[in-house]
Amino acid sequence: MFxxxxxxxxxxxxxxxxxxxxxxxxxxxxxxxxxGISGISALAFxxxxxxxxxxxxxxxxxxxxxxxxxxxxxxxxxxxxxxxxVPNAATVLDGYPLAKQGRAGYAIGAALxxxxxxxxxxxxxxxxxxxxxxxxxxxxxxxxxxxxxxxGIAFIGxxxxxAAVRGLIAGGxxxxxxxxxxxxxxxxxxxxxxxxxxxxxxxxxxxxLGLFAIPEVLAMMSSGKQIAKEESIEPISYRQGWQGACAVxxxxxxxxxxSALGSVxxxxxxxxGVTATFVAYALARQTAGDPExxxxxxxxxxxxxxxxxxxEEGGALVPTLALGIPGSSSMALLLGGFVILGLQPxxxxxxxxxxxAFALAxxxxxxxxxxxxxxxxxxxxxxxxxxxxxxxxxPILLVLVVVGTYSAQNNTYDVLWVxxxxxxGIAMExxxxxxxxxxxxxVLGELIxxxxxxxxxxxxxxxxxxxxxxxIIALVLLGLLWPKRRHLFRLWRPA
Amino acid sequence: xxRAEIIFPSLLFAMVCALLTAGFFVYNYSWTVIGFPLGAGxxxxxxxxxxxxMTLNGRxxxxxxxxxxxxxxxxxxxxxxxxxxxxxxxxxxxxxxxAYLLAYLRANGSSWRLSxxxxxxxxLVTWGLFIQLMRVPMPVEPxxxx
Amino acid sequence: MLxxxxxxxxxxxxxxALALAAGVAVSGQLAPAGAQDAAMPLKGETVRIYVGFxxxxxxxxxARMLAPLxxxxxxxxxxxxxxxxxGGLTALNQLVRAKPDGTHMMMLNGEGAIMAxxxxxxxxxxxxxxxxxxxxxxxxxxxVLVNPNMPNTLKEILASGKKVKFxxxxxxxxxxxxAAVLCESLKMDCQIIVGYxxxxxxxxxxxxxxxxxxxxxxxxxxxYAQGGKTKVxxxxxxxxxxxxxxxxxxFEQFQLPPERKWYMDFRLSIKDYGRVMVAxxxxxxxxxxxxxxxxxxxxxxxxxxxxxxxxxxxxxxEAPEKLNKYIKDILESLPPEKIKxxxxxxxxKYS
Numbered sequence: 001m002f003x004x005x006x007x008x009x010x011x012x013x014x015x016x017x018x019x020x021x022x023x024x025x026x027x028x029x030x031x032x033x034x035x036g037i038s039g040i041s042a043l044a045f046x047x048x049x050x051x052x053x054x055x056x057x058x059x060x061x062x063x064x065x066x067x068x069x070x071x072x073x074x075x076x077x078x079x080x081x082x083x084x085x086v087p088n089a090a091t092v093l094d095g096y097p098l099a100k101q102g103r104a105g106y107a108i109g110a111a112l113x114x115x116x117x118x119x120x121x122x123x124x125x126x127x128x129x130x131x132x133x134x135x136x137x138x139x140x141x142x143x144x145x146x147x148x149x150x151x152g153i154a155f156i157g158x159x160x161x162x163a164a165v166r167g168l169i170a171g172g173x174x175x176x177x178x179x180x181x182x183x184x185x186x187x188x189x190x191x192x193x194x195x196x197x198x199x200x201x202x203x204x205x206x207x208x209l210g211l212f213a214i215p216e217v218l219a220m221m222s223s224g225k226q227i228a229k230e231e232s233i234e235p236i237s238y239r240q241g242w243q244g245a246c247a248v249x250x251x252x253x254x255x256x257x258x259s260a261l262g263s264v265x266x267x268x269x270x271x272x273g274v275t276a277t278f279v280a281y282a283l284a285r286q287t288a289g290d291p292e293x294x295x296x297x298x299x300x301x302x303x304x305x306x307x308x309x310x311x312e313e314g315g316a317l318v319p320t321l322a323l324g325i326p327g328s329s330s331m332a333l334l335l336g337g338f339v340i341l342g343l344q345p346x347x348x349x350x351x352x353x354x355x356x357a358f359a360l361a362x363x364x365x366x367x368x369x370x371x372x373x374x375x376x377x378x379x380x381x382x383x384x385x386x387x388x389x390x391x392x393x394x395p396i397l398l399v400l401v402v403v404g405t406y407s408a409q410n411n412t413y414d415v416l417w418v419x420x421x422x423x424x425g426i427a428m429e430x431x432x433x434x435x436x437x438x439x440x441x442x443v444l445g446e447l448i449x450x451x452x453x454x455x456x457x458x459x460x461x462x463x464x465x466x467x468x469x470x471x472i473i474a475l476v477l478l479g480l481l482w483p484k485r486r487h488l489f490r491l492w493r494p495a
Numbered sequence: 496x497x498r499a500e501i502i503f504p505s506l507l508f509a510m511v512c513a514l515l516t517a518g519f520f521v522y523n524y525s526w527t528v529i530g531f532p533l534g535a536g537x538x539x540x541x542x543x544x545x546x547x548x549m550t551l552n553g554r555x556x557x558x559x560x561x562x563x564x565x566x567x568x569x570x571x572x573x574x575x576x577x578x579x580x581x582x583x584x585x586x587x588x589x590x591x592x593x594a595y596l597l598a599y600l601r602a603n604g605s606s607w608r609l610s611x612x613x614x615x616x617x618x619l620v621t622w623g624l625f626i627q628l629m630r631v632p633m634p635v636e637p638x639x640x641x
Numbered sequence: 642m643l644x645x646x647x648x649x650x651x652x653x654x655x656x657x658a659l660a661l662a663a664g665v666a667v668s669g670q671l672a673p674a675g676a677q678d679a680a681m682p683l684k685g686e687t688v689r690i691y692v693g694f695x696x697x698x699x700x701x702x703x704a705r706m707l708a709p710l711x712x713x714x715x716x717x718x719x720x721x722x723x724x725x726x727x728g729g730l731t732a733l734n735q736l737v738r739a740k741p742d743g744t745h746m747m748m749l750n751g752e753g754a755i756m757a758x759x760x761x762x763x764x765x766x767x768x769x770x771x772x773x774x775x776x777x778x779x780x781x782x783x784x785v786l787v788n789p790n791m792p793n794t795l796k797e798i799l800a801s802g803k804k805v806k807f808x809x810x811x812x813x814x815x816x817x818x819x820a821a822v823l824c825e826s827l828k829m830d831c832q833i834i835v836g837y838x839x840x841x842x843x844x845x846x847x848x849x850x851x852x853x854x855x856x857x858x859x860x861x862x863x864x865y866a867q868g869g870k871t872k873v874x875x876x877x878x879x880x881x882x883x884x885x886x887x888x889x890x891x892f893e894q895f896q897l898p899p900e901r902k903w904y905m906d907f908r909l910s911i912k913d914y915g916r917v918m919v920a921x922x923x924x925x926x927x928x929x930x931x932x933x934x935x936x937x938x939x940x941x942x943x944x945x946x947x948x949x950x951x952x953x954x955x956x957x958x959e960a961p962e963k964l965n966k967y968i969k970d971i972l973e974s975l976p977p978e979k980i981k982x983x984x985x986x987x988x989x990k991y992s
Contacts, residue, residue: 045629045696138849165546169504172539176511179532182728184836186988187812188528189763191514196734199727199764214576219565221572224603269845270838324864325845332841336702339953348867391603396613398579399592403621406588407631409695409725412638419577430565431503447838449531454836458806458851632689632722 005127008358011056012366020057021064021367025374028065032072035082035209035397035404042069043333055343056359062337063360064367066330070313071115071375074306078107079227079385080397082213086204086443087273087309089436090281092212094294094301101297102228104386105237108379109244110299111306112372114255117248118307119368121259122266122314127361129267130318131350137267137319143463144472145270146451149444151476152275155282156437167434174441175448177202184450197413205408207442210421211428211435213401218426220390220397227393228386241379247299248307254284254300255307262308266315269325270451273312274443278436279479280308286482314364321345321357500550504543511536575599584638589621591637682931683743684716690918691722691736691747693729700729703778703916703954704748710939717744727764728811730757733919734766741923743932746775751917751964755971756813760984770972771922773929776936777959780915782882783819784862785875785891787854788847795875795894799829806852807833808843812988816843819856819877821987822904826897833991847871859884860953878909904986907971913959914967933961 011017024046031042046065050058073084078095091111098107129136156171157164180191181201192198220227248255258280265276284304285294294301316327324346326332338345343353350357385393405414428435455463463469481488515536518524582598583591593614600610625631634640688711692704701723708719724732729750739745751774757765785795792798798805805824809817817833824831834852837843844865846852857865859882866873866885876882876890891905918936920929939945940958949956975983 047696138845141846141849141851165542165549169507169539169542169546172535172542173507176532176535176539179535182811183528184811185527185992186525186835187762188524190524190528190532191518192763193517196727196731196764196766199731200725218568218572218576221575222569223566269842323845323848323870324867325841332839336698344864344867346864346867346870351868392600392605392609392613395575395596395599396617398576399596399617399621402579402583403588403592403625403633406633407625407629410632410723411726415583416580419580422576426568427499427503431500433503445531445535450836450838452531453527454834454846454851457832457834457836458846630720632720 004354005358007355008360009362011355011359012060012362014056016054016057017060017363020053020061021363021370024061024065025068025367025371028068028371029072029374029378031065032069032084033075034072035076035080035084035213035401042066043330043337047333047337050337056356058337059334059343059356059360060363060367062334063363064371066334067119067310067313067364067367068371068374070310071112071371074111074115074309075108075375075378075382078111078302079104079382080213081216081227082397082401083208085273086208086439087277087305087312089208089212089274089439090277090305091302093281093436094296094298097295097297098299098302099227099386100229102386103240103297104228105240105379105383106244106247106299107302108382109241109376110247110302111244112241112375112379113245113248114258114303114306115310116369116372117255118259118262119310119314119372120365121256121307122263122311123317123361123365123368124314125263125267125311126314126317126321126364127358130322130357130361131354133267133318133322137269137323137325139468140268140270141458142270142451142455143459143466143469145268146448146455147464147469147472147476148265148268148271148275149447149451151472151479152271152279152440152444153448154476154480155279156434156440163432163434166432167437170428170433170435170437171441174438174443175445176441177207177438178442178445179449184446185453197411202442203409203411203414203417204442205405206414206417207421208439209401209405210418211425211439213397214418214422215425215429217394217398217401218422220394224389224391226387226389238376238380240383241376244299245376248303251300251303254288254303257283257287258304258307259311262311263315265308266312266327267318269316269319269323269327270447272328272443273309274440276308276312277305278440280304283479286479291483310368314361314368317360317364321360322350324349497550501547504546508540508543511539575602587635587637587640588633589618589626589635592621593617681716682928686717686744688715688717688719688744688746689722689739690719691724691732691745693724693726693732693747693750695725696723699954700748700750700916706949706952706954707748707778707918707939710945711935714935714939728757728814729753730764730767733772734764736919737767737772737921739921741773741921741925743920743924743928746918746920746932748778749917749919751777751914751919752815752911753813755911755914755968756818756987758972759980760813760987762813768922769968773920773922773924774961774964774968775918775920775929775932776940776961777914777957777964778916778918778940779955779957780912780959781815781858781860782880782884783815783856783877783912784859784873784882784885784888785823785854785856785877786844786847786862786865786871787874788850788852789869789872790850791853791872791874793872793874795827795829795891799827802830804830804832805854807831807854807856807991808837808846808852809833809835809855810837810839810843811835814840815858816840816856818987819908820854821991822908823856823877823891824991825904825986826901827891827895828901831991835992844871877905878912907983910967911971914964914971915957915959917964 043066050061073088074091076082076084077088077091078099081092081096083089083092095107157168181199182189189199261280262276265271281301281304284300285291288300316331319325319327320331320335326335402415405418425435515533518529579595582595586594596617597610597614626633690704690708692701694700704721708721712719732747733754736745736747755769758769807820812835817835820833840861843855847855848870862873863884865871873885873888876888878890881890940956946956
């Protein structure tokens with residue numbers, strides 16, 4: 001196996017592979033910065049360019065661009081309050097307040113370093129565990145996925161400090177909205193009222209952009225002012241970014257915990273990046289002191305989701321390579337890329353091409369670090385964005401949102417819905433209903449229903465009594481009750 | 496503010512109930528089909544009632560970012576933001592966006608040079624980057640064109 | 642030929658520039674413009690091929706593979722438009738409303754479209770009997786996969802009398818309907834568990850033992866069977882699958898009486914329709930003929946077939962006349978009671 005590792009490493013450090021990565025990074029970064037264009041769209045756009053490339057070169061190109069796109073999405077979350085992809089919505093919670101305080105550089109530096117650390121962690125886990133991961137991946141079936149998704153939902157209440165009832169309402173509305181469209185068991189489209197567009201229910205991109213981008217655009221148009229508030233202006237420099245990067249090591253507990261959580265969730269094919277980032281955020285909030293200050297610019301609130309997200313993508317390579325089952329939707333596309341390049345991930349792949357698997361893990365880790373470093377150099381111009389007057393930035397952002405939304409599914413109605421959900425977003429922001437909670441409920445609601453019915457049919461009504469399932473329930477309860485542990489302990493003791 | 500805090504959950508309540516009623520009585524969804532929506536909807540409705548009750552009792556939720564309160568929105572900004580839609584419908588994605596940028600920037604105090612420059616860049620981005628480079632099949636012609 | 646779309650366009654521009662120069666030089670000998678246009682009526686036009694799924698999937702890959710070939714043959718500019726939604730059928734709804742002049746086509750999941758119309762699914766706004774079929778691009782054989790702990794043959798499974806759990810995504814998704822007709826024909830005690838997110842998740846469910854079996858296309862089935870994670874125990878079809886030639890078909894394993902065999906034959910005749918290139922109803926006859934001829938030439942070209950096979954996208958052409966006959970047999974000749982019975986078997990019986 002060590003020879004495979006060396007061979008893999010040797011294959012990575014070839015001129016063609018390195019060149020592919022270098023080319024892919026700026027493309028990925030630019031695409032990632034455009035709102036509405038997710039990592040998956042970017043991958044889909046880039047796959048045709050890999051036709052005719054050598055397998056490893058093509059894969060290096062795709063993987064590197066993908067890591068770069070993720071970084072770009074985090075940047076818009078911090079600088080503009082608009083999540084580049086749905087998992088980035090957790091970064092908005094504390095990243096955007098920091099930008100408003102004039103400390104965007106601090107958040108960016110922390111986010112980039114956390115991404116690099118998390119990504120490397122995930123890829124390292126991949127390397128170490130790849131040969132033995134199969135039984136672990138296969139141990140998680142629908143009941144486990146059900147409770148993991150439920151765990152994501154359970155943390156919704158945690159997200160909305162001080163307004164728990166409204167946070168839960170938002171989450172509930174999110175779940176309700178996710179159930180529009182085809183139901184998973186009978187294929188009956190719910191609440192479509194004869195409108196073809198509604199056969200597939202509410203769409204994610206218009207919802208996410210409408211909820212987050214439109215209120216920000218409106219706020220900027222109203223005040224005409226820049227994002228960073230005048231009162232707390234620090235000079236723009238790389239110093240802030242550097243401080244942010246160091247913060248990741250200062251809060252090493254949060255960084256490690258989030259990376260581990262992200263990797264584990266990434267390895268499980270049924271659960272996606274959203275759960276990883278939000279649960280990591282919620283966990284950071286539960287374990288840090290002064291949880292009430294989260295949502296106002298706590299740097300751990302940026303470190304946790306960023307580390308988790310990139311670790312999750314590294315972890316997602318495990319089931320993709322070990323079983324040919326994509327660990328995330330972006331991995332599904334990557335799998336398509338594999339096939340086009342003539343490789344077939346799966347058990348045979350690991351036996352025959354273990355060196356390529358290691359090479360991919362190295363590319364993954366390397367790509368994360370290089371993408372973060374490149375983005376770091378962009379942090380100064382990004383900070384400048386927070387100083388552009390709102391009356392100039394707002395219409396530009398609006399145009400990007402409209403065009404980006406259309407590009408997601410080539411559907412003009414999506415653009416209309418951005419504005420409708422924009423109204424919802426405005427109301428929610430002003431009345432303190434957590435938009436992140438709605439988004440989380442929306443992403444997980446559909447999964448919960450699927451896994452519930454499948455678990456019920458495949459395992460019967462006592463599907464929750466499986467050992468791993470019980471362990472998950474126990475861990476979730478522990479996580480939720482952790483801040484109150486002393487209180488509960490006192491209640492439990494008789495004296 | 497107080498009125499809106501009652502209207503919003505009431506609207507949510509009404510919409511959820513309306514949808515569930517339609518689903519059950521008009522479209523005759525079976526129990527498996529309506530099960531989860533019913534559960535989620537009931538949860539939302541109950542909490543909305545609770546929220547309204549709390550508001551009426553005078554309990555205010557703690558805002559998450561108390562050090563920078565949200566400024567009220569100006570009517571002009573709302574009109575401008577949603578004005579994007581008629582621009583895009585009338586002139587298409589490429590030229591509609593450019594025209595919108597030009598109009599907004601000029602109306603809000605930017606010079607002709609800056610406004611025209613940004614509008615020109617927007618054409619480059621929408622047409623050059625999205626349509627030509629990224630092959631997004633975005634229509635250049637107006638949306639009302641058959 | 643299978644280079645990326647962009648490269649082909651760049652090359653085409655260069656070639657056209659040269660051609661123009663050459664054309665000016667020999668303009669005296671060129672045929673009159675009218676005759677040129679008649680030979681290539683779509684020259685210079687923009688042709689759209691709709692794909693009902695997001696980029697990166699199988700249908701998208703086929704469309705992008707064939708687009709440059711169509712461009713070369715007709716001189717048109719081809720744009721592949723992804724219009725995901727409704728399980729691929731929203732795009733078909735839009736296609737039948739498009740202008741019927743040959744500039745709009747669709748890379749269609751023909752089996753799904755027929756099935757959806759047959760069971761009168763919500764949201765079907767097309768009529769396959771009126772849609773113009775241009776050519777069959779490919780069709781997939783299906784295999785039966787089981788968990789390694791299951792018996793090795795269907796006969797043993799039937800003999801054990803155990804209820805067999807199948808995984809599937811939706812009610813008519815090429816997984817559940819194959820499973821349903823299999824169970825109906827073999828009189829097997831089955832439960833088809835619908836609701837998995839995709840066919841890969843359905844495959845994973847077989848691997849981890851959550852379900853016992855899966856009826857899936859041979860390409861995917863072969864992948865899942867690697868390393869012994871699942872076993873392939875039968876091919877559903879009249880011939881063995883090229884991916885697994887050592888696996889016997891259901892018909893080889895069982896001698897079925899006609900009334901039980903009917904369900905398998907019924908599903909297999911839909912399979913023979915397969916993945917097709919279609920156009921809206923109402924195209925002028927000569928334009929239709931032209932399109933069908935172009936596709937025939939593309940899909941029967943040996944070089945194209947070889948390249949396609951190499952990139953794991955095998956082509957298998959079938960002429961539109963035969964395909965129209967399949968549609969007629971399936972959608973027009975069945976009496977309503979039979980359709981009701983089919984609905985019952987496909988949607989309710991094994992849930």
